[in-house]
Amino acid sequence: MEFSLTTLGTASALPNVNRYPSAHVFDIHGRLFLVDCGEGCQVQLRRYGFSFAKIDNIFISHLHGDHIFGIFGLLSTMSLLGRTADLYIYAPRDFSSILNFFLAHFGDGVRYNIIHKVLNCATQELIFSSRTVEVYAFPLNHRISTFGFLFKEKEPKNNIHKWKMESACLTLKEIASLKDGNNVVRENGEVLEVTEYTYKPYNARSAAYCSDTAPFERLSSWIEGVDLLYHEATFAEDMSKMAKDTYHSTAQQAGFIAKTASVGKMIIGHYSSRYKDLNLLLNEAKNIFPETYLAKEGMKFEVPINKN
């Protein structure tokens, strides 16, 4: 039961041969959630073996080119591949005119519905829910309307202790009830307690995505305790003035957010093209939050199942 983040692009505004613009894939139980869609995203998806057919939901943090210019090619290719399934795109309000532009000029062969779900929340808000996962959006602090995303695995159903199943001769109905978390009262008055008969198979996992943003106080409360945090670290401290002016974070600031929010692990990315050696960024973040890792094109960060 996969729960992972793969980074397809670590560049900020200026991509180069080794660094693609922002695009990320959350694989949650085999369902793919694409977050941001910079130029070249469709080729990066292919390069790292992601099936376009498994993507039904795309999340766009904001409408700067380095997060969106790959959407035209991706939508076209999905069309050429014969897609008919609905595609949901969660994006700021202005995405409507981008989508309308695309459909008017390049939408001739598009045979599937593209549904724009407008992001417009002032605080954390549930925007997607399936059998296995919930996605929340929350506002970030960038030059234009920008949103972060929180992916929360749903609590798994209880498992029944094997030895109890046999010794108590549980019926299918009793098993279903216990798995759902309800005590069972038998006809003879015997009570089978959920806490005695079942256990949680694993803890529900969570991950958050924060790009692009300047630091702000409320952010840590929205991502409190996530197992995995992707946070932008466009600049090092040498460029803290530039970071402030452009509403970005330094690696150190990202470290403070990870620490304050008590996350499990932090991945940094969205590197300014001026940094050839990324260890500068890594070390600045690690000084504050040791469990920091550098994102790299194609690198997958898995959140393992935790049974404790």
Added chain:
Amino acid sequence: MEFSLTTLGTASALPNVNRYPSAHVFDIHGRLFLVDCGEGCQVQLRRYGFSFAKIDNIFISHLHGDHIFGIFGLLSTMSLLGRTADLYIYAPRDFSSILNFFLAHFGDGVRYNIIHKVLNCATQELIFSSRTVEVYAFPLNHRISTFGFLFKEKEPKNNIHKWKMESACLTLKEIASLKDGNNVVRENGEVLEVTEYTYKPYNARSAAYCSDTAPFERLSSWIEGVDLLYHEATFAEDMSKMAKDTYHSTAQQAGFIAKTASVGKMIIGHYSSRYKDLNLLLNEAKNIFPETYLAKEGMKFEVPINKN
């Protein structure tokens, strides 16, 4: 004095990890002419060492996504790199609304002029002229308004035979006149004949670009005798019905065009993603026109100086 074509992308509608969408660079005496701008073009330009600053003219054959989706990223990056020089984009009429869309949504920091020169010719027409090169556009036969391009090096100035320069004690003024192709009449009545004193240093070179198009009769007259022809070969003969229906050429048809137009060398590209082994396409074209070569990402085809 370079005269070359580098292919940045050989894919047709569906790109993959090894095949980028259409984009090509003509380097003529160090000046770069970009033809088509598929997704990922800016990164391909970087990968093969082309300076964005040397591009002042972009030629867009038509407004299908696989020839244009890279323009947004390229224009943005030129802006971020601080461009101030005018940029000319030769493209069909509807490109205006694409450009307006770009400027309205992503044009905030753009500090250079982007001038759209509308392509609208029914026959071959001069669209660009500099000291070294002329560019002509001509209509192709595709599903939407589409144009091919002819790059013609200007005739070089005459060179003076060295031994004549010394024996006749030519003045600078006389040399300039002879180089320009004018006879010189000296005060004593002596006539210095251009034909006797000078020679053409090399033959002016030419190259044409034809993508996307179904074959049609007039095409060969517009590209007659070019040294280098890039021609699409989306399909092999097994898909000739599909080629006809989608207004594309088969490799064999490209071969016939090259042969009829008596070109020097033909490069084929714009391959359908169904062809993993391109030798099928190559061989079909070579059967008709032996001097056919396969385009490949990053491959440069030079037209050498011919002094005969």
